[in-house]
Amino acid sequence: MQAPFTRSTPKPPSPEAGVLSSVRGSLAGIVVLSVIGAAGSVVPFIAIVELARALMPAIDGAPVDAARVWLIVSIAIAALIVSVGTAFLSGVVGHFADAEMQHSLRQRIIRHLQRLPLGWFDRRSSGAVRKLVENDVVALHQLVAHSIQDVLTAITVPVISLVYLFIVEWRMALAALVPLVAILLVYPLMMRGAGEKYRQYDQATQALSGATVEFVQGIAVVKRFGQVGRSHRRYSDATREYVRFVGEWTRETAVSFTIVELLASPIVVLAWLLAAAVWLVGNAGVAPVDILPGILLGLGLTAPLMKLGASGQFLRNATKARQSLSEFFGLAPVSAPDRPETPEGHSVALDDVSFGYLDSHRVLEDISLACAPGTVTALVGASGSGKSTLAKLVPRFYDVDEGSMTIGGTDVRRIPSNELYRRVGFVFQDVQLLRASLRDNIRLTRPDATDAEVEAAARAAQIHDRILQFARGYDAVVGEDANLSGGEAQRVTIARSLLADAPILVLDEATAFADPDSEASIQRALSTLAASRTVLVIAHRLHTIVRADQILVLDNGHIVERGTHEELVASDGRFAAMWSDYQRNHARSLPEGAGA
């Protein structure tokens, strides 16, 4: 449902057009250069014919017209230079256009990532993003850098050659046409059912890839349990199937493929043209010099066509990549407010909110709650009860389907993004550190923070001492010389949140026990972070929220109970039952005397 007060984002230029729009000018250049190059490449052959005409009289002892010979040679050399030069230039323009396109596409991917709803990143594996920037963008290379030139050459060279041939000697021209027509007739035969086969090939590849992934990832397990044979067998089965498919496929296409190749091969064409030439000279009274163009140019007709055929697979990939890029760019970004408003105060409220990831299934239904500024609200419930989803509505990972979600009395959809995230901070279990210095990681959300401020935040987050243990201290780079444990990385993100100083905070309490050895430090850091903020916490261990201002019990997308710990225990409902279960288990899992 589209909320009435947010304008739908202006429709971006059709994603289809968008993919290639940045290089339109260069594409025109490629077209012109390719045509000139292709035309120029025919000239030297014509020059040889003219040279032969100029020299012919000399066979019978006449003198050679030297000036004419040199003129022809000069034209031929000039044409060679122009042809090689323009073909090269066209390649250069094409490749540089491709480079520009790749660069601008990657930048566009980045910009689009910045505008997608955060929820998208919850579900998307990084593999999808990697595929976009690595494979899909590169797959367009063939389209821009090669195909245009290939197609134009495949058309221009035969057309110019044939026109010239028909002018000089139409029978030789017809003979030169024969291999071309034969190829065009056999080619569709070769490609019959290719689409289906490519699909099967993709499937076979996927099956092999799956088996390989399992083989590699499970190798440590199977080795330790002496089960290498079993796992290896699975891999071997998959490879056998793959090889069988590939073998069958090549066998099926081998005959027609070889026939096409032989038809196009210079020597078969040569033999055919020579036979025609001898016949025409011997039986039809054609002047020997007039069969030369047919032989010279006839030999060059099939090669461009074959090159075109060979690039078919690349083009198929490019088309697929273009589709997947278009789909990505077609994803709706977070809607921006039409009339932005600034929230007043730091309260959080949900009013009759319903939400589902799919239209068919509601994860949250009729949720109403209010968090007063400076209080802790805890969400409890079994996994799948909707508590994590609810928490993610506040920083706008998702937008509600029905009802409203307000901060300081303002609907979050009316709050500009920068205002919203200045107010709402969050610490979830997945740690998001960049491969950058620790200092930059901490001041990520406030680049202007001074070193003293960064250090103060790190101290409060209980990570300062650890950072000083690195030789480069705050300049140590995460993943290079700063190798942090899970809990340490957690504390860096807590320091980041402290520095950002957002008045509203959404936390996952599981963060605190993600690393048992630094649990106490993380807890201290979280306590500092939570102080005098509006806190919404996803609670896993019930004793941690005994002092919360309100506890909301979720079940199956509904709030079924709410109140303080004492109230809920006293009311003897669902929470009371959870609490007594929890206490019993907690006592068992803790050593005697270690309980709270």
Next chain:
Amino acid sequence: MIRRLLHYCSPRARRLVIAELACVVIAAVLQGIAFLLLVPLLRSLFTGEVEAASGWLLVVLASAVGYVIASWFASQIGMKAATSVLDSLLERLGESVVSLPVSWYSTDRTGLITGLATQGAMFVSTMPYAILRQILAGFIAPGTVLIGMYAFDWRLALSMTVMVPIIALGYRWLSRGIGRGDRAHSIAVAESSNRVVEFARAQPALRTAGEGSIADRLVSQALDRQHQEYRGLLITGGSAIALFAGLVQLSLTVLLVVGAFLAIGGTVDIATLIALLVLGVRFNEPLVTAGDLGGGVAVARTTIDRLDEFARTARLPEPAEPAEPAGFAVEFRDVTFGYGADPVLRDLSFTAPSGGMTAIVGPSGSGKTTITKLVARFYDPEQGTVLIGGVPVPDLGTAVVEAAVAPVFQDVYLFDDTIVNNVWIGNPDLSRDEVIAAATRARVDEIVARLPGGWDARVGEGGSNLSGGERQRVSIARALLKNAPIVLLDEATSALDIGNEIAIGDAIDQIRADRTLIVVAHRLQTIMTADRIVMLDGDGGIRESGTHAELLASGGAYSRYWRERVDAAGWQLSSTD
């Protein structure tokens, strides 16, 4: 290149590839001969001797037929060879996966090997037909023509021959230039796509940072860098290709100019000259094609380089005669070990007696998990010795260690199969009922009760249908089934719900009685009940060791650690601290 490829081929594949290339060579020579025959044929036509021309035509037709036959065999054998090479490469890859040491997999190699299996192998297998064939034909056919030209006019032939070394040098330069640019470019590509993935992953944090943040800068820099390297590659690669094409065309220019001189000087048979010119302009075309394909060879080479690398990766030394361990106590004697730079463990010595539980505690990064990996012989120590039953591990050999040790590590890998089959891996000789009985002892039955399909429920790819704690329970069940005398348990650090904590605790109680149990311990219950606690100091050594009671009583580092952990267990969150 061909030799390196043949090295990875089965004997059958090798025979096929050689036969294929032999056919290719024959076809290329015949192609050259047919082109050479243009000269006498055209000369006869120009001088009006149609009879003679017809004779030459028959010879041309004969060599064309020979060419067709040789090419036909080249293609038919080539198809078989490709399949056979593909088969050999995949088989070799599989063998490499098995024989590479476990430590090699400590960084994720999945993408690399999957890429080799699905793309690299395919590319290499089609290379002899798709690429080598054209390159061979590209050099052999013109070569044949060149040699033959001497029979007609040595001056023209010589002027062509002069070009040969120049073109060959150009070709080398071309391949090298492309290869060099390609390496720099691939590094930049890897860097920038890692940045983009990082950028996507960190989006939630970056929304708070707004636009123009440090991350924006990093990702833009990486993209610009990639763009620059790509342009650099285009400039080096492009100029190399241009130079090569230019050199090839230069040979044509030389031919034209020399021909014109000879014709004007009247020292050449004009009919022969015309025929040679026709030959000359078509003579270099296969060469240009060969130049275009040089890059393809470089791509195939990287796949073969990878396979070579696998073969070179060091294996752990294995004894000729595996020694027999006396018991299953584990001892570390002055062990020093690290993953490259600084040692993680320094002169570490301790003993984990059999029939008891040794708990290892310490700050993160202090080498707790490394200790278990050394026992399992993922690595050998740099200095000092790890002993099992009094025998140094290298004297036992990996096979004996593997048989004696059951690991329960944090990164539990489950196969996309049923739960019962995943446990069964622990010991395939047992019956299904025995497997279920053992799994029930690790309380896998509780997980099974939750899943539709029960014991035959599938666990999803990598076990994705189970939580971390549940996966570890399956892994414990495997270890119970294996019934190995040494059990290594790396307790889950991630959030375990109470049910999982209790289940894992119970399983530990069952294991510890008559085995050597070494636990990287995080749960208070585990630590407290251990027969012996080894507390690492974070500098590669041991700070304290003893029983829980002894260590608490001594009032040292351990007792401080214990107090903090217990406090943490009672933590409460509030905004009014």
